[in-house]
Amino acid sequence: MFAIFKRELMGYYQTPIGYVFMGLFLLISGFFFAYNHLFTGSAYYSSFLGSIFFIFIFAIPLLTMRSISEERRQKTDQLLLTSPVSISDIVIGKFLAASSVFFVTLLVTVLYAVVVGTYGDLAVAQTAGAYIGFFLLGLCFIAIGILISALTENQVTAAFFTFFSLLFVWLINLVKQVVPADNLSGIIFAAALGVALSAYLFFNTRSWIVGGIAVIVSAIIIVLLALIDHTVYTGLIGNALGWISLLDRYNSFNLGILKLDAVVFYLSFCAVFLFITIRVIEKRRWT
């Protein structure tokens, strides 16, 4: 895994990607820092990172677009997959390399905090919390990007889809406010989830029995829940979106609170996406 990590990290700086990512990130964050803090003389630094979330939407696709798609296009995956390294080593190595580039870039922005601390009153706990949250949030976005990069051979396609996925994640809180919250739409949403799950099981097993059982079981659960406590369905769509919302959980970090559940959520989010990536690569060998 270390060899993969090292090569990948080297690759970021042998191609312009690493420099472009760092340059873009630091240019935009520097602009916002100057505008919000230097010019206005504001020492409220922990809000700074919250104001530059949108950089992720542009910068993370750059960082992850080549990651796996380029291996496939150049056929170098043939070298990796026929060598005594496991697929999880490959994926984790790549994830860590992208994370390291992000980490180093983020480290540069600590200089801004030092500036604020030198000439003003820096809220250290809040700032540290915001940094931890911001880093974890970045890791989640990188995990999404790597999964998308594994789905295509074309880095432009990968960048494009990563961009829209991140945009969706970013806008999820807005979407949450406009989705219908009544019971009926909650039930329809639950039914759609049940059907999707059954379809997934069916396509994986190619067995009508498994798919059928899944449909029946999810129907029974939906009906039972509706009979026992139909308020479950009130605002279900919004709640489900809120549950997967990455940005909501960032707020506690911003206040200097290190909430364990949020840290665990972010890390398991990464783990799930990396796991799916591994499965995608494994599955391709069979088809």
Add this chain to the structure above:
Amino acid sequence: MIQVTQLSKRYGPHKAVDDVSFTIQKGEIVGFLGPNGAGKSTTMNILTGYLSSSEGDVMIDGQNILENPQEIKAKIGYLPENPPLYMEMTVQEYLKFVCEIKNVSRNETAQRIEYGLETVRITDVRKRLLKNLSKGYKQRVGLAASLMGNPEILILDEPTSGLDPKQIIEIRDLIRELGKDHTVVLSSHILHEVSETCERVLIMNLGKIVADGALDTLARSLADTSELVVRASGSKEEVEKALGPVSGIKTLTISDSPEPAAVDVLIGSEENTDLRKDVFLAFSAARVPILQMRSKNMTLEEIFLHLTNAEKGVE
């Protein structure tokens, strides 16, 4: 060393490899021969663990590749059809990376790299970026990379493609040399390349193995007829009449010749019968002059065409 049983690979409804079985002993040099799309590369990709088979098993050294992939992959050096190079790296950096992922120990790495560079003669380009190398050099870097882990088995997919004639001869000599202490499986669609390097050939067509054996044995078993090509000055009728008394003719084809007032005659006979004298005397008696006469042995190309076309006819 390598044992493949009833291997199949499906891409949707299309069967790229169809029920293929073979065994390769330690130390053999085996050539996979077949037209494009015959399933050679797919078979090799399955042998090396890059792809998984749809059906059937691959056993390397008595172990199933699915059950013990890491250990088996360490024993195999693979040169795919397109050498898997990271274009932004230099030759030396690339070989070092290959050593690392092939679990070559730190102390041996430098020595392995030197060995690789010297074996395929690319010492002079070691500091160059891979993207700036010519096709032939890239191919040789790929070959060097396949040697890095000191594998027992070498699987080479068209190892000489993109090389100039001098390099081809060098690489062939190298493969023969490597064959002394490695098991080598190589693929090619160039026939005499295989005949020069391999002791045994597996001819594939449309996903199936249509022949397996040493080349000369294959040639003999297929040559159930020997043929005689004659160019005679005369008409079709005259030739037919002239050959009437000759016994032992199995097939007779008469076609127009590029020369004026002459015909080309293709006479097929039973195996191990020599009709040349009889044919000469018969033509002479009928006063039809023979302009040319030669006996035709089945060449490698003809064996190949015979096998691959015969199969197509069945489909």
